[in-house]
Amino acid sequence: MFSRRGFLGTAALAGASVVSGRVQAASIPEAPTMDKVVMQPPLHPTSGPDYRPVVTLNGWSLPFRMNGDWKEFHLVAEPVVREFAEGMKVNLWGYNGQSPGPTIEAVEGDKVRIFVTNRLPEYTTVHWHGMIVPSGMDGVGGLTQPHIDPGKTFVYEFEMKKSGTFMYHPHSDEMVQMAMGMMGMVVVHPRDPSFRPVDRDFVFVMSTYRVDPGTYLPQVNEMTDFNMWTWNSRVFPGIDPLPVRLGDRVRVRIGNLSMTNHPIHLHGHSFAVTCTDGGWIPESAQYPETTTDVPVGAVRVFDVLADNPGDWAFHCHKSHHTMNAMGHEVRNLIGVSRKDLAKAVGKLAPDGMAMGSTGMAMGSMEMPAPDNTLPMMTGTGQFGPIEMGGMFTVMKIREDLSRDDYRDPGPYKFPQGTVAYEVTAPAAEPARQQGGSPPMKHMKM
Ligand SMILES: [Cu+2]
Numbered sequence: 001m002f003s004r005r006g007f008l009g010t011a012a013l014a015g016a017s018v019v020s021g022r023v024q025a026a027s028i029p030e031a032p033t034m035d036k037v038v039m040q041p042p043l044h045p046t047s048g049p050d051y052r053p054v055v056t057l058n059g060w061s062l063p064f065r066m067n068g069d070w071k072e073f074h075l076v077a078e079p080v081v082r083e084f085a086e087g088m089k090v091n092l093w094g095y096n097g098q099s100p101g102p103t104i105e106a107v108e109g110d111k112v113r114i115f116v117t118n119r120l121p122e123y124t125t126v127h128w129h130g131m132i133v134p135s136g137m138d139g140v141g142g143l144t145q146p147h148i149d150p151g152k153t154f155v156y157e158f159e160m161k162k163s164g165t166f167m168y169h170p171h172s173d174e175m176v177q178m179a180m181g182m183m184g185m186v187v188v189h190p191r192d193p194s195f196r197p198v199d200r201d202f203v204f205v206m207s208t209y210r211v212d213p214g215t216y217l218p219q220v221n222e223m224t225d226f227n228m229w230t231w232n233s234r235v236f237p238g239i240d241p242l243p244v245r246l247g248d249r250v251r252v253r254i255g256n257l258s259m260t261n262h263p264i265h266l267h268g269h270s271f272a273v274t275c276t277d278g279g280w281i282p283e284s285a286q287y288p289e290t291t292t293d294v295p296v297g298a299v300r301v302f303d304v305l306a307d308n309p310g311d312w313a314f315h316c317h318k319s320h321h322t323m324n325a326m327g328h329e330v331r332n333l334i335g336v337s338r339k340d341l342a343k344a345v346g347k348l349a350p351d352g353m354a355m356g357s358t359g360m361a362m363g364s365m366e367m368p369a370p371d372n373t374l375p376m377m378t379g380t381g382q383f384g385p386i387e388m389g390g391m392f393t394v395m396k397i398r399e400d401l402s403r404d405d406y407r408d409p410g411p412y413k414f415p416q417g418t419v420a421y422e423v424t425a426p427a428a429e430p431a432r433q434q435g436g437s438p439p440m441k442h443m444k445m
Pocket of ligand 1: 317
């Protein structure tokens with residue numbers, strides 16, 4: 001089913017020595033880094049059992065090497081610059097050049113050795129969220145291991161006991177390090193490739209930041225008032241679309257390491273949640289959904305049959321999570337005439353703009369914003385402004401995609417006569433209740 005390209009990095013194995021399961025420092029594998037913010041092609045396995053690899057929205061999977069029967073990975077914790085969307089870059093902490101870190105893929109039963117080098121200015125650890133590991137490999141600084149000091153490399157060694165979707169993040173100055181973007185996903189493929197196979201498999205982790213307009217660094221002491229709602233540290237319109245071939249069975253794996261829950265909604269389909277970070281859900285316990293709430297510190301995986309072609313919005317259903325940085329103190333002024341106010345303000349501040357009397361649609365307005373700040377609502381589709389931000393993207397289901405093609409197919413070509421349309425005949429005046437009459441009067445009980 002998949003091509004095997006032989007062993008990766010065989011030359012690097014020369015000189016590696018393994019002493020009773022403990023690896024020598026001289027044999028630390030290289031640590032690949034990524035400088036691109038778009039989804040990288042799936043990383044097909046080059047050794048070990050076959051699997052259909054995942055793709056990571058705006059991200060990548062970490063290459064590994066084999067050392068005997070151990071799969072070896074190398075994470076480097078380090079400061080990174082992440083572009084949230086065009087026009088906004090944020091100084092974060094992450095792994096191997098990116099926040100979030102690369103997705104780690106392995107197979108149920110694999111023995112993995114994960115090297116972690118710390119290039120941060122403070123100590124760190126890595127905790128393997130949801131994975132069944134020996135206590136001493138659990139990565140809780142102080143409790144199960146010494147913290148990894150700056151400049152040091154630690155090794156985690158364990159067996160991938162079960163397949164599923166998991167996460168990794170520090171358990172060391174956790175509030176700061178997670179608020180700075182340190183996290184990533186782990187996908188463990190079933191050893192039996194016939195177990196619930198899919199055609200496309202997407203993964204991302206949700207995180208939130210408070211980056212005040214005009215600044216470049218998250219406020220790490222924030223508890224509740226976040227303003228950047230991200231998937232893989234990206235916001236709409238910077239989040240990759242999910243290109244899907246019509247008829248594909250699609251899996252979407254969603255981790256939540258933000259500080260609030262996110263009800264994730266897909267248009268045009270119903271899906272079933274098939275897996276959590278606790279494991280696979282038996283078919284008898286699955287039920288149809290169009291929105292699934294992903295709690296804090298949890299993973300939800302849904303499988304969907306992509307049988308409805310089109311451009312389908314895919315987003316968090318908390319409407320302030322599909323917006324970018326905004327002032328939360330704006331009052332609701334719908335129905336309030338601000339003409340007089342605008343005139344008065346205009347005399348004092350000619351650039352002032354009265355807004356909100358008829359809603360806050362901003363598609364046709366351009367407001368000056370501080371440097372390094374995205375518009376609150378933005379993006380343009382083939383019919384006009386989309387007025388979204390934050391946790392929003394599009395699943396693009398097309399007939400003519402080939403199997404491993406994850407390129408953005410562009411806007412959907414709607415078949416003629418299938419788009420909602422305007423009628424020109426005047427709408428009839430609706431029958432309205434007569435003023436003054438109590439509503440119960442005409443009712444026969
Ligand atoms: Cu949300």
